[in-house]
Amino acid sequence: MNALELHSICKSYGSQRALENISLSVPTGSRTVIVGPSGSGKTTLLRMIAGFEFPDSGSLALNGQMLVDGTREVPAHQRLIGYVPQDGALFPHMTVAANIGFGLAAKGVARQERIAELMDSVALDSSMANRWPHELSGGQQQRVALARALAQQPRLMLLDEPFSALDTGLRAAMRKLVARLLADAGVTTILVTHDQSEALSFADQLAVMRQGRLVQSGHPLDLYRYPADEQTALFLGDAVVMPARIEAGWAHCDLGRIPVNNHRNNRSAQIMLRPEQLQLISAPNGLAQQDGCRGVVTECDFGGNTCTLTVELQTLSADERPGRSLLVRSSGMHAPPAGSEVHVSIIGHAHVLSEP
Ligand code: ADP
Numbered sequence: 001m002n003a004l005e006l007h008s009i010c011k012s013y014g015s016q017r018a019l020e021n022i023s024l025s026v027p028t029g030s031r032t033v034i035v036g037p038s039g040s041g042k043t044t045l046l047r048m049i050a051g052f053e054f055p056d057s058g059s060l061a062l063n064g065q066m067l068v069d070g071t072r073e074v075p076a077h078q079r080l081i082g083y084v085p086q087d088g089a090l091f092p093h094m095t096v097a098a099n100i101g102f103g104l105a106a107k108g109v110a111r112q113e114r115i116a117e118l119m120d121s122v123a124l125d126s127s128m129a130n131r132w133p134h135e136l137s138g139g140q141q142q143r144v145a146l147a148r149a150l151a152q153q154p155r156l157m158l159l160d161e162p163f164s165a166l167d168t169g170l171r172a173a174m175r176k177l178v179a180r181l182l183a184d185a186g187v188t189t190i191l192v193t194h195d196q197s198e199a200l201s202f203a204d205q206l207a208v209m210r211q212g213r214l215v216q217s218g219h220p221l222d223l224y225r226y227p228a229d230e231q232t233a234l235f236l237g238d239a240v241v242m243p244a245r246i247e248a249g250w251a252h253c254d255l256g257r258i259p260v261n262n263h264r265n266n267r268s269a270q271i272m273l274r275p276e277q278l279q280l281i282s283a284p285n286g287l288a289q290q291d292g293c294r295g296v297v298t299e300c301d302f303g304g305n306t307c308t309l310t311v312e313l314q315t316l317s318a319d320e321r322p323g324r325s326l327l328v329r330s331s332g333m334h335a336p337p338a339g340s341e342v343h344v345s346i347i348g349h350a351h352v353l354s355e356p
């Protein structure tokens with residue numbers, strides 16, 4: 001069953017189109033991530049779901065209840081939707097405990113117990129209850145904002161770039177903690193981010209936005225492997241994109257002959273491979289020619305457990321183009337040094353991209 005159903009949502013600010021015909025279903029209990037570059041409409045969409053913005057047209061339903069359509073607009077405070085805005089927005093003149101307890105109806109001991117429980121659930125030490133927001137780190141403030149939203153026992157939780165202010169190590173730890181917390185509480189969640197690795201790791205369902213449009217949605221692995229177009233491919237990670245001629249299930253390109261995952265024949269198209277699909281084998285001069293293609297490592301960017309190599313292909317075709325450069329990932333320990341002659345072979349299929 002779907003918790004949230006968005007249908008053909010449109011929103012403009014003057015001549016600026018912020019959202020264009022957005023339709024999306026969010027399954028109950030899932031973690032949906034909306035990802036897209038800055039200005040693509042992510043915050044506008046979240047604010048609309050929360051009830052702080054209203055669409056020009058389209059409808060929005062939660063657990064079968066219509067929240068917005070042509071005739072009705074349920075106000076934000078009646079939606080039972082938790083919203084943690086981009087900056088966390090704690091009340092600066094209230095302590096941690098008062099922030100978390102803001103919307104709680106309970107009084108006295110029951111209230112204190114509930115606040116302690118909520119602090120515990122977001123891994124905040126009880127000694128912080130009487131601190132002021134400015135006495136907390138970014139990560140602690142985010143957890144207070146989350147606890148405050150959880151206190152409402154929302155039917156849906158909306159998180160707008162919740163980890164963007166945190167440094168890399170803490171961000172990954174917080175992401176895991178929040179994912180586990182929301183899973184334990186069984187709360188359907190929509191998280192917005194412009195960080196592709198965060199999106200891929202947090203999502204059950206990923207929705208990619210660009211310029212107010214929903215470009216593609218689905219399981220993160222499917223979007224990573226089968227992006228709709230080149231921009232989406234590059235937004236979700238490094239990619240090798242090159243022209244090819246598609247024929248009988250094969251792409252013929254500068255890398256030789258590669259099997260493809262769709263079979264539209266006899267046409268020119270762009271194909272995509274992820275760098276981890278390229279495998280290098282040391283190929284000193286004179287080694288017998290195999291399938292695939294030869295190249296020279298021109299750069300070796302050592303990154304610990306993985307190395308990113310730039311490989312210039314020795315194009316075999318008759319035309320005089322300079323060799324194409326590719327990014328290839330290799331395990332750091334076994335990466336061939338710059339200057340090495342290599343043989344490039346392909347793991348798996350190439351993905352044929354749609355026309356732009
Ligand atoms: P994102 O969160 O993806 O960075 P936003 O939803 O904040 O993007 O903004 C989408 C577009 O809508 C931007 O071009 C932004 O300038 C515009 N926009 C958002 N809110 C308003 C507003 N209240 N008034 C005018 N334009 C707005």
Ligand code: MG
Nearest residue numbers: 042043044086
């Ligand atoms: Mg935003």
